[in-house]
Amino acid sequence: MNPVSLPLPPLRRAAALVLLGALALGGAAGCSTAADSVPRTPQEQAQESSPTGTPTPTPTSASASTATDVGWVQLMTPMNQQAVKLLTLAAARAAEPRVRDFAVRLRTGQEDELDRLRALLTRMGLPGTDVHAGHDMPGMVTVRDLEAARAAEGPAFDRLVLVQIRDHLRQSAQVSRSEITSGRRADARELAAALVTAREASLAELERLPGAGRALG
Numbered sequence: 271m272n273p274v275s276l277p278l279p280p281l282r283r284a285a286a287l288v289l290l291g292a293l294a295l296g297g298a299a300g301c302s303t304a305a306d307s308v309p310r311t312p313q314e315q316a317q318e319s320s321p322t323g324t325p326t327p328t329p330t331s332a333s334a335s336t337a338t339d340v341g342w343v344q345l346m347t348p349m350n351q352q353a354v355k356l357l358t359l360a361a362a363r364a365a366e367p368r369v370r371d372f373a374v375r376l377r378t379g380q381e382d383e384l385d386r387l388r389a390l391l392t393r394m395g396l397p398g399t400d401v402h403a404g405h406d407m408p409g410m411v412t413v414r415d416l417e418a419a420r421a422a423e424g425p426a427f428d429r430l431v432l433v434q435i436r437d438h439l440r441q442s443a444q445v446s447r448s449e450i451t452s453g454r455r456a457d458a459r460e461l462a463a464a465l466v467t468a469r470e471a472s473l474a475e476l477e478r479l480p481g482a483g484r485a486l487g
Contacts, residue, residue: 352411409441
């Protein structure tokens with residue numbers, strides 16, 4: 271997958287999302303198909319070969335970003351932002367003390383990740399706006415989810431939180447694995463690896479919380 275200049279046009283950004291979705295569902299095999307289906311710009315065509323027809327060497331700087339890198343950071347940032355909102359509710363309202371404690375610690379970790387994701391957006395020259403606002407993305411805590419959480423109480427609230435946070439952790443880990451496999455930027459792949467490690471640990475802890483067996487089936 272060839273590096274592209276930023277910011278990406280809407281078509282490239284949409285392709286990145288298709289790519290990430292395909293990777294999350296079917297593994298790395300979907301990478302070349304999704305990326306190659308996007309029309310190349312003249313600038314990208316020029317990057318592919320030198321005047322003599324010899325392929326241009328691939329840049330190694332951290333500033334070289336692919337559609338996968340862009341799609342990943344623009345998805346992970348709002349995913350964490352929305353999860354923090356639900357975790358803030360859980361930290362204050364969960365009926366089970368261990369669920370409250372888990373929510374407090376996980377919220378801190380997600381906020382720390384957000385700082386790193388926003389810094390990465392800045393380095394990549396991308397806007398901090400949520401390009402997925404209003405989208406119902408897998409693993410994303412939606413406005414509807416937050417409304418349901420605010421209306422729930424006691425054990426029902428805890429069950430809702432456990433399910434939503436489990437889905438968030440699973441999906442964001444899967445998408446981050448796709449970035450590790452197919453992304454180009456070293457700093458993005460390093461952050462994705464850190465996110466996967468944190469999510470695996472959080473999922474293991476979540477599944478041991480009181481009520482998790484019933485809530486998660």
